[in-house]
Amino acid sequence: MNVTVEDIAPCRKRLSVEIDAKEVDAVLDGPVGKALADKLFEDTDLLIAQEFMPTDFDWRVGVLEGEPLFVCQYQMARGHWQIIKHGPNGAKEGGFRTLGLAETPPRVIEAALAANFSAAALDAITVPASGINSDIHADADYRAHLIGVLAKRAVAAAG
Numbered sequence: 001m002n003v004t005v006e007d008i009a010p011c012r013k014r015l016s017v018e019i020d021a022k023e024v025d026a027v028l029d030g031p032v033g034k035a036l037a038d039k040l041f042e043d044t045d046l047l048i049a050q051e052f053m054p055t056d057f058d059w060r061v062g063v064l065e066g067e068p069l070f071v072c073q074y075q076m077a078r079g080h081w082q083i084i085k086h087g088p089n090g091a092k093e094g095g096f097r098t099l100g101l102a103e104t105p106p107r108v109i110e111a112a113l114a115a116n117f118s119a120a121a122l123d124a125i126t127v128p129a130s131g132i133n134s135d136i137h138a139d140a141d142y143r144a145h146l147i148g149v150l151a152k153r154a155v156a157a158a159g
Contacts, residue, residue, distance in 0.1 A: 054081050056076055057073045057074055057075045057076060057094075058074045058083065059072075059108050059112075060072045060074065061104075061108065061109060061111075063113060063115075068109050068112060070098065070101075071098065071099045071100075071104045071109070072096055072097070072098050072099070073096065074094065074095075074096045075094035075095045075097075076094045077092045077093060077094040078092065078094070080092075080094075118155065118156075119155045122148065122151055122152050122155060123152075125148065125151075126144075126148065127144040127145075127147045127148055129143070
């Protein structure tokens with residue numbers, strides 16, 4: 001599927017592009033977003049846009065063997081859309097608050113319990129062989145494949 005800048009510029013989308021090993025994040029919105037996307041397309045053939053809805057906080061729910069253990073709410077840094085705002089004067093954090101299971105909105109816990117963290121969820125992940133050692137016992141490609149196999153076994157065993 002080919003998506004053009006015109007397809008995404010009218011929408012509010014979060015844009016993450018890797019350029020020279022640095023992640024660039026921005027929000028596309030109208031002509032400013034189109035100009036930014038045009039500039040980024042000079043260095044890459046692919047931009048990945050995902051729907052982005054600004055929120056004041058993120059939820060984290062710890063689940064073990066299908067049971068919720070803890071709930072934490074991470075607040076966004078003041079005036080920023082992430083929990084940590086990095087700047088020239090250092091990093092500013094948004095803070096957090098822990099909640100008991102009883103005081104957590106039921107839909108938050110339900111969403112966490114419905115999330116798919118199974119061995120099958122790892123099928124789409126591949127480990128690149130670059131940076132993995134090869135020797136007389138195994139080459140890098142085999143070891144990269146083995147990492148995926150062992151990760152799936154560990155998730156299945158924990159499940």
